[in-house]
Amino acid sequence: MTENLALLKLILPDLLFEYFELVKQEKTEDSIHLYFEEYNDSSFLPKNVKVHSKGFYNESTVQDFPIRGKSVWLHIKRRKWMNIETKENVFRDWNMVAKGTRMTSDFATFLKGDYIKFYD
Numbered sequence: 001m002t003e004n005l006a007l008l009k010l011i012l013p014d015l016l017f018e019y020f021e022l023v024k025q026e027k028t029e030d031s032i033h034l035y036f037e038e039y040n041d042s043s044f045l046p047k048n049v050k051v052h053s054k055g056f057y058n059e060s061t062v063q064d065f066p067i068r069g070k071s072v073w074l075h076i077k078r079r080k081w082m083n084i085e086t087k088e089n090v091f092r093d094w095n096m097v098a099k100g101t102r103m104t105s106d107f108a109t110f111l112k113g114d115y116i117k118f119y120d
């Protein structure tokens with residue numbers, strides 16, 4: 001998977017590899033499925049907030065740009081932590097999915113035509 005990972009890092013958003021681990025990949029005749037899990041890193045919280053991992057929220061599936069005629073599906077599992085003091089669930093707020101779609105924001109923008117046109 002190492003050689004595939006280097007190529008995927010060139011194609012997919014940096015955010016995925018900065019905060020998520022690619023744990024599985026599947027290729028079918030007409031699609032590619034990539035499975036990501038958020039790292040167990042709660043450093044985004046203030047230092048005085050003590051948490052421990054409580055697993056993951058349900059998987060979100062997001063469609064991304066097609067590759068070589070195959071649809072690409074990103075299966076993303078966000079981690080949840082529990083604040084030890086308050087017993088409340090804590091999570092990182094992600095804005096990866098365009099509102100009203102099941103695609104990445106970049107792909108949705110591209111499909112809507114909100115991109116730079118290189119020709120008329």
